[in-house]
Amino acid sequence: MRTDYSRSVRLGGLAAGVDESTLRERMEGSQVHLTADGHLPAVAETLEVLVADLRRWPVRLSLDPGRGPGRLDDALVRKLAETAAGIDPDRPLRIGEVLGEGPLRLHVGTEPLPDVAVAGAPDGHGTRLRHAGHPFPRLNAPGTGLGAVLTAAMLAGEAFKVVAGLPEGKFQVTPVVDFCPVLPGEQPGTAIAPPPALERVLLGGGGAIGTGVALILDLLRVSGKLTVVDREVFEKPNVTSYSTGTLADASALLPKVRLIAARLRRIKVIPFHGTIQDSIEAVDTGTLPWPRTVLGGLDSIDARHDLQRLQADLTLDGSTGGPVGTTVALHEALPTGPCLRCYYRANHTEKSAEQRLHELTGLPLARIARGQEPLTEKDLECLGDQQRELVQQFLGRPVCGLINSAELSGGTDDAFRPSAAFVAQQAACLVVGAWIARSTGLVNGPMRRIEYDTRFGPRPDQMTDYWTPTPGCTCQKDPGLISHVRETRRTIS
Incomplete structure (x- = not known):
């Protein structure tokens, strides 16, 4: 390989x-x-x-x-x-x-x-x-x-x-x-508080940012327990864009949750191989602990909205993007607002990843929904010549996560912005820095959005905005329901 x-x-x-x-x-x-x-x-x-x-x-x-x-x-x-x-x-x-x-x-x-x-x-x-x-x-x-x-x-x-x-x-x-990502306005070395042990913390997403978070937690020698949620496997293109993983891991199609668990040597990892929605259902049935803190490294608005539905005490969302994929950001969210829906407005006109993959490859939506099943020769039978040529190179690989691989191999979606490890790591540093700051009491007060382009570097005096809840957002319209959900999950856990 x-x-x-x-x-x-x-x-x-x-x-x-x-x-x-x-x-x-x-x-x-x-x-x-x-x-x-x-x-x-x-x-x-x-x-x-x-x-x-x-x-x-x-x-x-x-x-x-x-x-x-x-x-x-x-x-x-x-x-x-x-x-x-x-x-x-x-x-x-x-x-x-x-x-x-x-x-x-x-x-x-x-x-x-x-x-x-x-x-x-x-x-x-x-x-x-x-x-x-x-x-x-x-x-x-x-x-x-x-x-x-x-x-x-x-x-x-x-x-x-x-x-x-x-x-x-x-x-x-x-x-x-x-x-310093813990205290962005202060000189490095001022914030030296050791991170606490992980307790009821969930990492949502085992991709470029998620592996960056795992790398940092490991090098910080953090202990405790961590739930890791991701539905995809580690593949060949991930080797040069993630912070952990080798060619051998890609050859083995190692689930990303297992890849992260292997890196976190001092942490008891609860790997959950599924979607955020699946993890919510597991929390509500008592088979997965309800997290009080969520560290996010997801790549879609819908997935972030699902992450918010865990209704944790604090959600710290990391992202990469911008015109060329070099912008990093942190979004701090609360169940009472601002929540991730306040930061990321729903785009009802945007096609889902499944719909884009269907249009790109010709694979039926029902087949795409069985994302964990590897592609076989039988899946090629209903495709046209051009689509068959595109899909054939992915035989033996699960459908989930295929959208990015297909685009990189000649797809037509120019909106895809791959990240690089050094970019995703800076986003992960913002997430872990905020976790240390909030969990140790170094930072209190309003929720923050911190954003900068890695091509230009951090500018502590210009890169932080303080957010308040968005009027009309779900977190403002349904506070009673959110409180009931949180109390129910607290009881179950």
Whole structure:
């Protein structure tokens, strides 16, 4: 099985305004070279994420372990090489020095050499990035797993601007970045509260954002219990757009809930292989615990509306999107409003994913509804020649999740915006940062929407809006019913 770079190449092509073949050629001709301060707190976690993020592009990737007291540990170097090989064994991580001015040089730490273009270091739950010529201040706190993921994701974002060749006006170089997703308006390292144990928490969606959330929770060494809900399996295109998972996992068509459970080594995971609606029914029959906090990483309005129907005390929804798929956002929601229906208005004119898949492939809606069943030769019998050619390449794979794969293989829906791991990870950082802030009392008050485009970076003074309930929304029209549902579920649980 060869690594499928179609999603990362498509996102890069959209961002750069070039066709995908041009973008792929540009990426394959690029080299990114990494160095690091081996004594930096959380350097191993940061490098683990950064190497994986960069290996999800068809670039040449190398790492210099360094020399002397700051040299990277041999065991870490081997682990990083294994991480890269799990994503693409045909493009190994090259170990050693590189000479000349060709590579883009990135550094994890506060003491980069003069030839480094961008350096970054986790500071508590946040990050500090510096372009060449801009010194680091003294860090306020040892880096955490959240700070490590954010640092890696933002360094990868800086590399993306270069290797994708973004044109002027489509990105911004910010020489100095100091950002904390727990307290966006404060300096990194100010918020150092450890996250609490997970109790009655549900993760809705095991895709690009959901795997990013899982990665952060694992690197934060969070304990407790977590319900994970997703109906799909991990497939080949997911390897280069999700934060966890290898080619071997894709070959095995591992359910995404199982993929996440395998990553969360300190957490007791309740994997629920089904839809959000299915999980609601399980909660109401007492077979699944009612969550009091929901972390969302879904990709449709309807699914988000279903997530709200869990009527948890607090819902923290992460999203990616925007014109080219590089915008990230957090939406904080309450059962009494603003709820996710206040943020995401229903679009009754938009076709469902099932309807789009039916029109694209010709598969009957009744067959699409049996989403977990793998496609067989029998499913091709009722299709026209063109549709049969399209569907045939997916034989043996479940129907669920096929809409994106079909579009990437020649479908006509140009509205699809694939995410990249470094983008989804920044959305996941906003979600986990808000969970830490709200669950520890660091942040109280009105619900927030936080949004920024990763091509331009976070702007703490401009990216937060405070929301109030929308008049006429369900959360305002049916408060009695919502209260009754919540009380019933509290009793059942």
